[in-house]
Amino acid sequence: MQNLLDLYAKASFIRAFELHIAVAAEAGHVPGLVHLCCGAELAEVAICSLLKGPRDQVTGSHRSHGLALAMGADPTAVAAEILGRKGGLSKARGGTQHLIAQRDGFLGSNGIVGGQVPIAAGAALTAKMMEAGGIAVTFFGDGAANQGAVLETMNLAVALELPLLFVMENNGLGQSTSSDYASGGADLSARAASFGLKTALMDGFDGIDCLRVAKVITDYVRNSGKPAFLEAKVPRLSGHYFGEKADYLAHHAAEDPIEYLCESLSVGAAARAKSEAEQAAHDAVTDAMNMSEANAEVEL
Numbered sequence: 001m002q003n004l005l006d007l008y009a010k011a012s013f014i015r016a017f018e019l020h021i022a023v024a025a026e027a028g029h030v031p032g033l034v035h036l037c038c039g040a041e042l043a044e045v046a047i048c049s050l051l052k053g054p055r056d057q058v059t060g061s062h063r064s065h066g067l068a069l070a071m072g073a074d075p076t077a078v079a080a081e082i083l084g085r086k087g088g089l090s091k092a093r094g095g096t097q098h099l100i101a102q103r104d105g106f107l108g109s110n111g112i113v114g115g116q117v118p119i120a121a122g123a124a125l126t127a128k129m130m131e132a133g134g135i136a137v138t139f140f141g142d143g144a145a146n147q148g149a150v151l152e153t154m155n156l157a158v159a160l161e162l163p164l165l166f167v168m169e170n171n172g173l174g175q176s177t178s179s180d181y182a183s184g185g186a187d188l189s190a191r192a193a194s195f196g197l198k199t200a201l202m203d204g205f206d207g208i209d210c211l212r213v214a215k216v217i218t219d220y221v222r223n224s225g226k227p228a229f230l231e232a233k234v235p236r237l238s239g240h241y242f243g244e245k246a247d248y249l250a251h252h253a254a255e256d257p258i259e260y261l262c263e264s265l266s267v268g269a270a271a272r273a274k275s276e277a278e279q280a281a282h283d284a285v286t287d288a289m290n291m292s293e294a295n296a297e298v299e300l
């Protein structure tokens with residue numbers, strides 16, 4: 001997908017999906033806390049559009065609804081999983097923070113900060129041994145970048161020469177704590193470079209840059225079979241979890257990448273894409289809401 005309108009359509013679908021999930025959460029239909037990905041859509045869609053499951057596999061953080069959707073997981077089943085319905089991706093055993101759609105190339109999200117990163121190393125090793133040209137991509141936050149397992153995985157990926165792309169979504173926040181405060185050394189990409197990883201920077205506010213950098217860096221990993229590290233600058237447009245009274249966000253810029261992208265598209269085409277995306281998201285979440293709830297004790 002090297003097309004700005006496609007990028008806009010897919011990102012708008014994810015945004016609309018998240019806003020419907022927020023409404024459901026407000027009404028008490030989402031078990032546990034729900035972390036929305038609003039703000040990171042352009043970067044995520046640009047990268048995932050270049051991947052194909054099950055050859056390629058992606059892992060993500062607690063904030064991964066958009067990644068599962070971007071990899072092509074059935075939106076109704078994703079919504080049903082989040083809402084604790086029987087028709088969920090894994091019959092509501094996982095819920096919002098533990099989504100999995102392996103056939104579509106989504107190996108799972110993870111409630112343990114950074115926990116998804118070593119899992120992707122396993123997927124990358126599998127891809128290498130299968131010799132079918134697959135790669136693994138792991139998305140994690142600037143907060144997770146301080147986890148030991150993330151740094152160990154960078155070391156392992158270089159030592160074993162794994163086709164693994166590390167994508168650090170830098171939104172400047174870990175819960176309510178600013179990255180500047182929590183990270184020793186402001187340049188997180190420099191850490192990756194010190195392990196010998198090729199590094200790249202993506203402006204998640206700029207659709208053209210997202211498409212360009214996504215192509216260059218995924219091609220590098222696929223063609224060389226080596227790992228790489230991508231820092232994607234993205235905003236977090238809502239609280240850490242939906243419903244949080246996030247006063248601290250007042251100090252952070254709240255520009256919306258999807259709105260920026262819309263401004264560069266033809267008005268009619270963008271309006272059509274947005275309205276189709278909103279209808280599809282509405283239908284998926286409504287269908288999931290109408291499913292019966294999963295039993296408290298799920299049959300294994």
Ligand SMILES: Cc1ncc(C[n+]2csc(CCOP(=O)(O)OP(=O)(O)O)c2C)c(N)n1
Pocket residue numbers: 061062063111112113140141142143144145171173174175236240
């Ligand atoms: C091992 C572990 N420590 C702490 C937490 C609590 N926690 C959940 S999300 C989060 C912040 C993560 O920040 P970041 O990685 O930047 O992701 P973002 O929420 O910004 O997308 C923390 C500390 C956790 N879930 N797991």
Ligand SMILES: [Mg+2]
Pocket residue numbers: 141142143169170171172173174175
């Ligand atoms: Mg963060």
